[in-house]
Structures are given as structure tokens and as C-alpha cells.
Amino acid sequence: MHPTSPPPPAPLAANRLLNLARGDRPQERLTQLGATALSDSELLAMLLRSGSPGYDVLTLSSRLMAEAGSLAGLISWREADFKKLKGIGHVKALQLITVMEVARRILTQAGNPPLQPLLDTAQQAADFLRPLTHGLVVEKFWVLSLNRRNRLLKCTEITSGTATNTLAHPREVFREAIKESAAAVLCAHNHPSGDPAPSSADIRMTRQLREASHAVDIALLDHLILGQPTADPAGVGFYSFRTAGLV
Secondary structure (H helix, E strand, O other), X not given: OOXXXXXXXXXXXXXXXXHOOHHHOHHHHHHHHOHHHOOHHHHHHHHHOOOEOOEOHHHHHHHHHHHHOOOHHHHHOOHHXXXXXXXXXXXXXXXXXXXXXXXXXXXHHOOOOOOOOEOOOHHHHHHHHHHHHOOOOOOEEEEEEEOOOOEEEEEEEEEEOOOOOOOOOHHHHHHXXXXXXXXXXXXXXXXXXXXOOOOHHHHHHXXXXXXXXXXXXXXXXXXXXXXXXXXXXXXXXXXXXXXXXXX
């Protein structure tokens, strides 16, 4: 009997990048037309720079987009998530994680725009804070210092906790408000689970904040817990202590 011959190797996928006309390749389009002309997957291809045998960089970036659903979906990815895709090793995964963290920090710093947004309602505050919470896997706590007309003076992240809890002391909250000469503060933190229902610790902290606000004569406008509408039984995506009558 003759030994069974091993199956022939699977043919490599066509290299999409090489099959493109030079003027249609992401790098040339970026040079000629600017970054806004590139699709999301093309921007990712520019970050990845190269693919691997059988997976050219455009195919690899398209697979990333398909797995994550959007660029925003990549913000919460960890190294192990990126490395599940053939063609992404340790170094490329760390590069992508770094880019996503830069994007998150830009959004955070954009919380202090030159124009002072009006934060009169819980919905306005939740809409303003939403970009800062996207993809977070730990709890963070923000203090929004407001002027007498409830316009934002400054948004400050004061704590970053674990995946299960975060702590914010009234002393830290109102130190920021006093520093900004604020007339009022709006506090907010996120629940990584997506369910914004308050815990007993959240309720206790809010009571402490309310008492401290009376002591320093700086109004506590509200305390928001930010989640996701899909995980919120009420379908709203955030919880307002003021709306609930607890502030």
C-alpha cells in the first residue's frame, strides 16, 4: 500500500492591496485626499501597516471591523480579543490598544470644550457624558462644575475604580468645585455592566454628597449613573437621583 499523500495546502487568499490600482490604495488616498476620505477599515489598515501570509492588511482590517461591528466597538477590546484574529500578534495588539486609549482620552479631554454646554436636565448631562463612558470596563467618577446658570465650567475625572466598585469622597468632589468657583456640581459615574440601577453604596455616597453640599453651600444638581439602554430595565440608559427624588 502506498502511504496516503497529505492534502495540498489551501491556496492563499488573493492580496486585495496588490490588486488595487496604486491610486486606490489607502496610503495614496490618504496622501492625496486626507484622512476623512478613508473608510473605517482603511484607517485601521493604515494603523496595522501590514498583514500576514494569506491575510493582507485590508482583509485583516475588514475582519476587525466585522468582529467589532464598528470602530467604537474596538474601544473595549483587550489584547486577547485582538489576538484572536490571525495576523495580529502581541505587538500589533498593543499598538491597537494604545490607539484606542488615546481616542478615549481625547474624548475625555473634549469634556472641557471652549463653549459652555447647558446641563439643566439629566438627559442633557447624560448626552454630554456618554462619549466618556463608551467601552469602559471599570467604574469612573466625574465631577461637573457648573456656574450659576448650570453651564459647564469643567468636567473632571476624580477616581477610576475596579471592575466592581469605585469610591468618591465628598472632600474630593467639592475640592474641585471650590477650585473652579462653581455654584453647583453634577456628579456622575458609570456602571460597566450597563445596568444603571443604584447600589446601596451609590445611595449612601449620594446622601454624603448631599449633606456635604449643604455644608459648603454648593448645590448638588444631580448624581447620574450611566449605563446602556439595552441593559436598563427602564430602557433609558441612565439613572438620575434627582429624578428619583433622592437629591
